[in-house]
Amino acid sequence: MRPILDIQHVTHAFGHHTALHDISFSIKQGEVVGLIGRSGAGKSTLLRCLCALERPQQGHILLDGVDLTTQTERQLVRARRKIGLVFQHFNLLTSRTVAGNIALPLQIAGRPRKDHAKRIAELLALVGLEGFEDKYPSQLSGGQKQRVGIARALAAEPTLLLCDEATSALDPESTNSILALLADINRTLGLTIILITHEMEVVRRFAQRILVLDHGRLVEDGSLLDILRDGQENQTLHKLLADIRPSLPAFIAENLSPSPLTEPHKTIIRLVLSGDSATTPLFSMLYAHYAVKATLLQGGVTTISQRLSGDIILSLEGEHIEQALAFLKTATQSMEVLGYVPSHP
Numbered sequence: 001m002r003p004i005l006d007i008q009h010v011t012h013a014f015g016h017h018t019a020l021h022d023i024s025f026s027i028k029q030g031e032v033v034g035l036i037g038r039s040g041a042g043k044s045t046l047l048r049c050l051c052a053l054e055r056p057q058q059g060h061i062l063l064d065g066v067d068l069t070t071q072t073e074r075q076l077v078r079a080r081r082k083i084g085l086v087f088q089h090f091n092l093l094t095s096r097t098v099a100g101n102i103a104l105p106l107q108i109a110g111r112p113r114k115d116h117a118k119r120i121a122e123l124l125a126l127v128g129l130e131g132f133e134d135k136y137p138s139q140l141s142g143g144q145k146q147r148v149g150i151a152r153a154l155a156a157e158p159t160l161l162l163c164d165e166a167t168s169a170l171d172p173e174s175t176n177s178i179l180a181l182l183a184d185i186n187r188t189l190g191l192t193i194i195l196i197t198h199e200m201e202v203v204r205r206f207a208q209r210i211l212v213l214d215h216g217r218l219v220e221d222g223s224l225l226d227i228l229r230d231g232q233e234n235q236t237l238h239k240l241l242a243d244i245r246p247s248l249p250a251f252i253a254e255n256l257s258p259s260p261l262t263e264p265h266k267t268i269i270r271l272v273l274s275g276d277s278a279t280t281p282l283f284s285m286l287y288a289h290y291a292v293k294a295t296l297l298q299g300g301v302t303t304i305s306q307r308l309s310g311d312i313i314l315s316l317e318g319e320h321i322e323q324a325l326a327f328l329k330t331a332t333q334s335m336e337v338l339g340y341v342p343s344h345p
């Protein structure tokens with residue numbers, strides 16, 4: 001199947017500063033993708049290239065088979081209609097009602113005026129705001145404004161929904177409800193969604209696939225589990241993950257040594273579990289096979305992309321530690337030794 005979006009070797013610079021270096025990835029119909037990066041990583045520049053507001057100096061961007069980099073300005077007007085944009089600060093027109101805001105893309109697309117009311121009612125039902133047609137943005141909460149923003153983005157039936165920090169201005173409860181709404185829209189309409197954010201927690205809960213940008217380069221394209229695994233080696237991923245990973249309790253961190261101690265000690269490890277490894281009775285196996293006692297220090301098991309997954313920190317103490325570690329390396333998605341602490345501080 002042809003990808004909905006195909007980014008091929010995109011490079012873009014501002015003067016001497018290269019904001020995007022040779023970026024390539026493609027997205028299939030119905031995928032939900034999180035694009036994450038720290039400030040200055042190049043997210044906005046990539047977004048502007050995707051919307052054809054910026055023409056990359058090199059490379060190609062194919063949206064539904066149409067190469068945006070070779071289109072004339074006139075052709076781009078039509079191509080841009082295939083993208084629905086959801087903004088961080090909603091960008092609603094305060095002088096227009098909810099219905100007036102949602103009607104805007106319908107007017108621009110030249111949809112007959114007589115069809116607007118029906119389409120607006122359908123969209124408001126989809127985003128859970130039935131009967132809100134005549135309200136003004138000032139009468140709405142942040143979460144409700146974003147629902148209107150989403151309805152407006154969907155009005156002209158885009159091929160791709162681009163959400164730019166769509167939950168960053170919202171409180172945690174509204175963030176949850178907007179993420180749930182987007183997941184629902186993806187399920188019911190089969191719409192392809194890209195969520196651009198600097199928050200790992202948002203992509204963790206929402207995206208099946210995560211793209212990580214760093215200093216203008218695509219440094220990861222995979223699932224959260226891939227990122228958890230690769231985060232051991234890659235500093236950028238490590239830093240992004242710090243927001244969502246369990247951290248060492250202070251009383252352990254203070255006494256942690258990078259190498260084994262001569263006195264009796266505990267080995268502190270981090271494990272990533274998924275699927276079978278999340279349901280294997282690891283603790284009893286460690287004790288039965290290696291006489292190693294494991295204590296859970298931090299973390300737990302949750303559901304990621306419909307699979308049980310765990311990210312936990314353990315302390316291990318016992319006879320056959322080396323063999324136990326070798327077993328955990330093969331039985332889990334990732335095993336990392338964080339350090340060593342005295343058995344009796």
Ligand SMILES: Nc1ncnc2c1ncn2[C@@H]1O[C@H](COP(=O)(O)OP(=O)(O)OP(=O)(O)O)[C@@H](O)[C@H]1O
Nearest residue numbers: 014017019037038039040041042043044045046198
């Ligand atoms: N119009 C511009 N002129 C010059 N440099 C720019 C311009 N736009 C972006 N840059 C530079 O390109 C790099 C990438 O910026 P970009 O805004 O794409 O990052 P970002 O990941 O969106 O960051 P943030 O999350 O802070 O918005 C930065 O170093 C930025 O300073």
